[in-house]
Amino acid sequence: MTEPLINQKFALKRIKIFISRMPSLSTTTTKVLQICNSPTTSPNDLSRVISLDPVLTGNVLKLVNSAYYSLRSQVTTLTRAIIMLGLNTIKNLVLSTSILNSIGGKRSFQALHMNDFWTHSVCVGVASKFIARQMNVPTSLHEEYFVAGLLHDLGKIPLNSIFPDAYGHVLRKVDPRQEPLFNVEKELLGIDHSVVGKMIAEKWQLNQALNDAICFHHDSEQVEADSRQMADIVALANIFSNTYRIGSAGDGFADEAGASTLLNNNHLSNSTFTDLHAVVLEEIEKAKAFLQFTK
Numbered sequence: 001m002t003e004p005l006i007n008q009k010f011a012l013k014r015i016k017i018f019i020s021r022m023p024s025l026s027t028t029t030t031k032v033l034q035i036c037n038s039p040t041t042s043p044n045d046l047s048r049v050i051s052l053d054p055v056l057t058g059n060v061l062k063l064v065n066s067a068y069y070s071l072r073s074q075v076t077t078l079t080r081a082i083i084m085l086g087l088n089t090i091k092n093l094v095l096s097t098s099i100l101n102s103i104g105g106k107r108s109f110q111a112l113h114m115n116d117f118w119t120h121s122v123c124v125g126v127a128s129k130f131i132a133r134q135m136n137v138p139t140s141l142h143e144e145y146f147v148a149g150l151l152h153d154l155g156k157i158p159l160n161s162i163f164p165d166a167y168g169h170v171l172r173k174v175d176p177r178q179e180p181l182f183n184v185e186k187e188l189l190g191i192d193h194s195v196v197g198k199m200i201a202e203k204w205q206l207n208q209a210l211n212d213a214i215c216f217h218h219d220s221e222q223v224e225a226d227s228r229q230m231a232d233i234v235a236l237a238n239i240f241s242n243t244y245r246i247g248s249a250g251d252g253f254a255d256e257a258g259a260s261t262l263l264n265n266n267h268l269s270n271s272t273f274t275d276l277h278a279v280v281l282e283e284i285e286k287a288k289a290f291l292q293f294t295k
Contacts, residue, residue, distance in 0.1 A: 005166040008190030015191070018158045019199050022102060028053040029098040036091040043082040046090060050078055059097050060090065066289035092143040096150055096290060099204065103157055110164030111171055112156060112250055118291050119247025119284070125149035126283045127237035127276055128230075135233070135266060148213040148234050150290065153249045155197030155214070159189065171250045181251035182218050194218055220262070229266075236262045240273050246284070 025033075031049050035041050051057055057078060064081040065074055075081045082090050128149035129142050137145065160167040166189060173184050182192040198215035206214075212223045213234040220231035236259065241247065243254040263272060 005169060005188045006163060006190065011163070011190055014162050015158050015196055015199070018162055019196075019203055022200070022203065025095075025098050025102075025204050026053070026056075028056055029094055032091060032094045036087050041087060043079050043087070046082050046087060047078040050090075050094065056094065056097070060093060063093055063097070063289055066286070068286040068289045070286070086140055088140045089143040092147045095206075096147045099151060099154075100290065103154065111160040111168035113248065116248040117153070117156070117250075118288075120241050120249040121150050121153055121247070122284050122287045122291070123149075123241040123246040123280065124152055124234065124237045126280055126287050127240050128233050130276055130280065130283070131233045131236055131268070131272070134268065134272065135229070137229070144209070145230060145233060146287070148210050148230055149237050151197075151210070152214055152217045152234050152238060153193060153197070154200050155193035155195065156249060158196050158200075159185070159191075159193055163189065174250065175252050178253065180218060180253045180255065181249075232262055232266055236266075236268075236272075240276055240280075243273060244277055246281070 028049060032046065035046055035049055050060060060078065060081060061075065063069070064085060065071065069085065071084065075084060085093075125146040126149070129146040132142055132145040133139075170181070170184050170188050173188070174181050182194060185192040194215050194217065198211060201211040201214050209227065209230045212220075212227065212231045216222050216231045217234045217238055220228055220235045223231045239255050239259045239262070242251055243256075243259070245252065259273070260270075262268075263270060269275075
């Protein structure tokens with residue numbers, strides 16, 4: 001057993017302080033989530049709230065008109081955007097841009113390479129959305145699967161920001177040992193990115209499905225069977241990204257056994273990864289609009 005690089009209690013204390021100092025979701029974003037959870041909400045109700053934040057309004061309109069959505073005509077008003085895309089899509093768009101604006105700066109990245117990290121994250125988001133479609137998840141929920149994939153590795157940001165030298169050492173140990181990154185994190189830091197991600201999700205009061213996908217994307221069987229679907233899909237998408245090495249979040253471990261189990265448990269074909277690879281690269285380029293418009 002390798003000696004831990006950092007005392008576990010010390011690491012946990014530093015992480016809790018770091019997360020406590022992370023900005024909360026904006027008042028506008030919180031209000032958007034509340035409104036979208038109301039069964040009586042109309043597009044006009046949501047438009048009135050978003051329009052109070054000019055930057056968010058601009059981001060929503062830019063994203064709606066980007067290649068990611070490939071709409072046939074230019075959308076010039078928030079209400080029209082909400083009608084065309086639906087409340088759930090707008091809600092997830094606002095949530096993801098708000099979170100990325102909170103944690104996406106260059107100073108958040110020390111040991112990890114920022115562009116590679118976000119390419120991996122976008123890949124997992126895109127792959128999650130495509131797998132959800134294959135599993136006949138309702139279209140109105142597809143965007144939530146994209147957001148879950150996009151945010152699944154949030155817990156790595158505090159680890160490599162607070163402990164850059166130690167986390168760099170962790171990353172250098174992964175490939176030679178052919179082990180999952182979270183195992184090496186636990187061994188050398190006493191905590192792994194899934195636990196840290198859960199702490200961030202709880203701070204931002206993300207819904208339970210997103211929380212579970214962030215916390216259990218390496219161990220989705222820990223989630224109750226009747227609410228496991230999103231965690232399973234994000235887990236599969238993460239393995240897909242690692243298998244084809246699309247971007248990198250520090251973990252090059254291609255978990256073939258885990259992929260096989262997840263595919264079987266969800267009644268998916270063994271050709272799922274091959275089918276995904278044929279379409280996902282172009283979709284990743286479109287989805288990077290999320291990152292471009294949140295800088």
